[in-house]
Amino acid sequence: MPFDAAKLAADVEAFCQEVRPVEELCYAERKFNEQVVPLAKKYNLLGMSIPAEYGGRGADNVSYFKALARIGREGTPVRTFFSGHLSIGAYPIQTWGSDAGKKKYLPAAARGEKILAFGLTEPEAGSNPREMSTTYEKKGNQYILNGVKYLISNGGVADAIIVFGYPAGSLDDPKKRMSAFVLDTKQPGFEVESFAPNAKMGMPTSNTAMFQLNECIVPAENLLATEGDGFRVAMGTLVSGRLSVAAGCLGVIEDCLAEVIEYSKMRKQHGKEIARHQLVQEHIAMIEMDRVASESMVLRAADAKEKSANSPNDKELAREADLLSAQAKFFAANAAWDAADRAVQVWGGKGWSPLYRPARHLMDVRVCRIYEGTDEILKLKIASAVLGKEWEAFK
Ligand SMILES: Cc1cc2nc3c(=O)[nH]c(=O)nc-3n(C[C@H](O)[C@H](O)[C@H](O)COP(=O)(O)OP(=O)(O)OC[C@H]3O[C@@H](n4cnc5c(N)ncnc54)[C@H](O)[C@@H]3O)c2cc1C
Structure with a gap:
């Protein structure tokens, strides 16, 4: 059956609506959300990006990263599960696994019988x-x-x-x-x-x-791959992983924007809705700019990743996808941190409480500036791409 992008988006939406109240409860109790896997199974999301021949849905890169952005609105913990299972778990098996390895792990991963990391x-x-x-x-x-x-x-x-x-x-x-x-x-x-x-x-x-x-x-x-080829596997996998983080961060920004729009139109101080205060509007404008810029970087990187996946022997396309995903991850992670911080500020004292979404996003999204390549490592990677390989700050 050919991949159906609209059906995937609808299933992701239904999953997100069902996972939200459970995630809120688990967060309040500070416990692992055990319902992510059964709900993802219910909506057939555990094999979103796994090729159809191995039992997955075979989503193209753009559809998959759009799905991760939507899931990112439900919070970095939920999106991190999918990154671990698919972007950095299944992806290297799909790309470098033996035939026997692919048959052993991918259909079971798509069915949710094997969770990956x-x-x-x-x-x-x-x-x-x-x-x-x-x-x-x-x-x-x-x-x-x-x-x-x-x-x-x-x-x-x-x-x-x-x-x-x-x-x-x-x-x-x-x-x-x-x-x-x-x-x-x-x-x-x-x-x-x-x-x-x-x-x-x-x-x-x-x-x-x-x-x-x-x-x-x-x-x-x-x-x-082959013995001795592990570093190439690790770095190739991180291209996929970084894009998943960038997409998730875009979702965080979208959710922060939704939260500040709703709250600032409702909350009144000094005789009017706080959305009418110009300094509050500045926060809203900056979150919107975080969103617009991150979205275009994620989509550009996802498009480059798709082109590279379609021509696996083209080194220039692979280099382009690698750089664009590092740039998207660095930018979107910092933009999401900024957006969450501004959302907390617009919500005021309430925003500081983890009972509400802005504070949870702020605490959760901070890790996106650390895992899958810290800010510093990504800056050095981006700088050496501009300066030339001989200027790499570390080998
Ligand atoms: C919640 C969470 C989930 C994670 N999930 C995974 C996972 O699924 N799989 C996995 O393998 N790892 C995972 N990690 C690990 C993560 O990828 C590492 O924490 C990250 O790569 C940084 O490594 P480190 O913590 O050892 O910091 P260090 O490498 O010790 O870095 C410390 C500081 O030094 C800076 N630094 C280091 N070298 C340089 C340099 N050459 N130039 C400039 N600055 C430098 C860093 O940028 C950082 O600011 C996870 C981490 C967290 C917190």
């Missing part, structure tokens, strides 16, 4: 994943993995996680090359601990976890 970060390796110390050893038809991964979205609820490691014994070799694998979490030796919601500044309804791999077994067919 992406584990690159370690306690001592964040902005520079090359400093990781997870290792693997090939034994017969299997790889044996040891190491620790940290701050992994969906890590505590995932059935399979994309993990990265170096060959055992190579950590001191400056020329070592990492590999990427799909690791099943239901096995002895996989020890996971989720962060307590109160240990996080925001996103109490999202799962963030650390896990330890003690002699964990990965079948050879779960290798992504």
Whole structure:
């Protein structure tokens, strides 16, 4: 069946309306939202971007990122679930998985029987994943993995996680090359601990976890790309992940705008609706500018990603998609932070309370300036694209 963009948008809308009250309740109780997966299953959203031949809906990039923007209005925690499961979970399997790996994971992921995550970060390796110390050893038809991964979205609820490691014994070799694998979490030796919601500044309804791999077994067919190609897999996946963050941030801005419009037309001070005060209008104008600029950057990057996906051997299109998604992510994350801050200000004292949407957006969206490439790392990437590769601030 050909992909139906209107049907996907309608299903996303229905999911968002149903998830909102549940998310509000979970947020108030500061607990993981266990209804995201069943509701996403109900509306067939767990395979939105997975190709139809593997049981997904086969959405093109523009439709998929529009869906994530709509989901982003329900909050960064809900959108982060989809980014972890699809943009950085299923995407590398679709792109670099073996035939057997694709058949094993993608249909099950689309049906919601396998939840996915992406584990690159370690306690001592964040902005520079090359400093990781997870290792693997090939034994017969299997790889044996040891190491620790940290701050992994969906890590505590995932059935399979994309993990990265170096060959055992190579950590001191400056020329070592990492590999990427799909690791099943239901096995002895996989020890996971989720962060307590109160240990996080925001996103109490999202799962963030650390896990330890003690002699964990990965079948050879779960290798992504080829041995030694893991860094390319990680960086390629981040293009998809960054766009998902940018799209989610656009949704946050849209929701902040809706909240300030409604509130400022209703709330009266000094004898009139606060929307009539010029300084309040300045906040509204700036949120609208955050929205307009972010939207055009997200759509431009999504279009570049689609063109690159349609011509996978074109390096120039891949470079363009990579840069535009980094720019969109950097811009939209900062614009969403600005929009949420302004929404809190327009709502005044009420806006400061996490019982309302502006404060929740402010606390939740802050992480978008950190994960999938911090502001600083993205600025350096953008600057070196302008200056030339030989001016890269770090290698
Ligand atoms: C809620 C949450 C969810 C996450 N989900 C995932 C996930 O699903 N999968 C995953 O793999 N990771 C995930 N992460 C981890 C995230 O990607 C990292 O936190 C991020 O990459 C930054 O790494 P770090 O925290 O180690 O900071 P560091 O790398 O230690 O950076 C600290 C500061 O130094 C700056 N800095 C570092 N190097 C440079 C440089 N060369 N030049 C200038 N400034 C520099 C950084 O920009 C930052 O400001 C998540 C994090 C959070 C908080």
